[in-house]
Amino acid sequence: MDTVRHRPxxxxxxxxxxxxxxxxxxxxxxxxxxxRMSDPATAFLAGIRxxxxxxxxxxxxxxxxxxxxxEVHDFDSEALLWRATGPKTPEGRRGLIxxxxxxxxxxxxxxxxxxxxxxxxxxxxxxxxxxxxxxDVFDVRRARAAHLRDGQYWTRDGARTAAQIDAQFGCHxxx
Numbered sequence: 001m002d003t004v005r006h007r008p009x010x011x012x013x014x015x016x017x018x019x020x021x022x023x024x025x026x027x028x029x030x031x032x033x034x035x036r037m038s039d040p041a042t043a044f045l046a047g048i049r050x051x052x053x054x055x056x057x058x059x060x061x062x063x064x065x066x067x068x069x070x071e072v073h074d075f076d077s078e079a080l081l082w083r084a085t086g087p088k089t090p091e092g093r094r095g096l097i098x099x100x101x102x103x104x105x106x107x108x109x110x111x112x113x114x115x116x117x118x119x120x121x122x123x124x125x126x127x128x129x130x131x132x133x134x135x136d137v138f139d140v141r142r143a144r145a146a147h148l149r150d151g152q153y154w155t156r157d158g159a160r161t162a163a164q165i166d167a168q169f170g171c172h173x174x175x
Contacts, residue, residue, distance in 0.1 A: 044168050046123065046136035047153020047160055048143045053113065058153045058162045059095035059125045059134055062171035066093045068128040072100075075120035075137050084108035095125060096162060 047058040059067065069085040086106030087093045102108035117140045124135025138154070146154040151161050 043136070044134055045155040045157055045160065045165060046134065046138075047155045047162075047165050048121070048123070048136075048138040048140075049148060049153050050117075050140065050144045055099045055113070055117070055121075056153075057095075057097050057099060057123050057138075058165050059097070059123075059136075060165045060168050061095045061127065061134070062166070062169050063094075064171075065095070065130075066128040067095055067097070067125045070097050070099075070105075070123065070125045073122040074118040075122040076118060078122075080109075081114060081118075081121075082109055082111055095166075097125070099123070 044060045046060060049056045049058075061067070067087050069083065070087075071080065072082040073080055082100055084102065084105035084107065087097065087104060088106065089104050091097075092104050098104060100111075100113035102110075119140060121138045121140055122135065123138065124133055126133035136156070139156075143154040146159060148154060148159055152159045153162070153165065155165070
């Protein structure tokens with residue numbers, strides 16, 4: 001008589017369950033990390049100020065950070081509106097930049113400020129020697145409508161001073 005030998009199934013079921021749970025945990029953790037990295041609430045705030053035809057931004061940084069370049073895009077069309085490198089002023093090197101002011105930079109695109117600003121400006125800077133940078137997208141209408149005191153900039157969380165914008169990086173006293 002042929003007897004069929006049955007292997008115990010329980011160890012395979014347990015091993016499969018553990019592997020399945022580990023896989024789900026890894027996928028869930030990866031999704032959470034990607035979400036947190038792309039969440040605008042965790043991004044650094046930059047500020048903008050629109051005074052008539054003058055548009056200036058304050059990008060966050062530490063005392064040791066030095067701006068190398070700035071780019072301005074129309075957020076909706078992604079068109080490059082202005083690019084400049086090598087800020088000449090101490091303010092520009094520290095992230096306080098008057099946009100479309102070519103005299104403040106060693107090199108700037110020949111373009112002038114558009115007669116009508118786009119609804120949303122995407123402004124980014126890179127820091128010298130690091131390849132890193134920061135940036136933000138600004139709602140021009142809201143920035144124009146903001147009632148700002150001298151030294152304040154409009155952020156998506158309201159008015160902030162340059163010191164408050166820089167403080168987000170949590171720089172140490174020396175940096």
